[in-house]
Amino acid sequence: MSYPGPPVEFTKDRPLRLIVGSNDSGICATSESQPELAVDGTVELHLAFAQEKQIERVTLTFSSWVLTRIRSGQHTFSDSARPCRDVKLMLWRIGAAYPPPGEHVLRFPFSFSIPANAPPSMHEEGRHQASIIYKLDLCGERSVTFGFDVHIERRLNVIPPDLNIDRLRPRSGGDLIRVGRLDISRSVFKHGPSGHVDMELNIPGQNHRPFPIDTRHPFTVVVSTFSVPVYETSDPETDKDALCPSIDIAALHLLLRVRLKRYTTLRVRGALTTKQQNIRSHRLLSNFQDKDTLDVDIGPKEWVAYIGDDQKLSGKGHWKQQFVFRSSLILSSQLATPTFKHALVDVNYALKFECVIPSQKSLVPDHCITVKLPIVISSKTSSASSRRSASSPLLADADVGRVYSG
Structure with a gap:
């Protein structure tokens, strides 16, 4: 029999526990106290239940693989590799060890080293598949003719410590700023000057970083x-031209959208393809689309004189209103891996910000401003990695990552 993860309590059918990572998180990453990348954990064996289950020995196997699969018509092409050497440990055999007096549980700490340049864990299903799997298999082998051994399988979340860390600097320079603009007319049939909406994105300290x-x-x-x-003299509350474009204050939580786009390039012998996946904003943002916690400053409407060469617009201007949204995003290791390149698979990312202005006409589609920027996701910084990267060159424009359409 097999069951994923450790049981809450020992039973006769579940005499083993497999605990991996801090707080049994299954995450394998470096930290101040653990500078080397490794799979660390503990196996627990309830001896009385193991004897009742007729378990003769307990083994723990660490394995890993990279698999890519591309489907083209009726054909499927695949390739694979091993990022780490498979290791099998004998933890216990019957009669080899006993718990201290008054206790029932034996504990076996373990540690498997992972190369620092190993790729991160990932798995993508679909027509084209890419998997980088790190796995532990705990087996309690039974001395019975009929019946099954006891298995616990755990897939691990491996986050290598140095992915793109050398591109970081404590002082990166300026803020990451991107702008977009959209012209909007009152009607598709009405010619003449139009209004417009500007959007400016500012991520402090992230320019070329x-x-x-x-x-x-x-x-x-x-x-x-x-x-x-x-x-x-036009009334900004009633004049149709002065109201074009305008934003509904009650629907500000619907105005902006954010997506993290992941581009996965798969390679097999003789074939290559790139697939993309959207990770939507509600999984990235804390307060961006929550009406009750939306952090936005709403500026007053003010008239701004027209500056230009069109004599027909002399004396005219624009009614301007500004909305300042504040939020934050977290690129969680539960949703994404660092950007990386492997012989069989590459993963790159882009952030996509959209400002959607609802149309005032039923037959006219909504207006949308889109700002898209390729980004590089790195491993999480630590004091050790920060010291290593202090003398590293600034991230160049050409190093930001591949730019894909869509």
């Missing part, structure tokens, strides 16, 4: 509306 995984990254988005050119 990777995003450490499992780290909170604050940002602001400033959305500014500029009405169709009108005279200052």
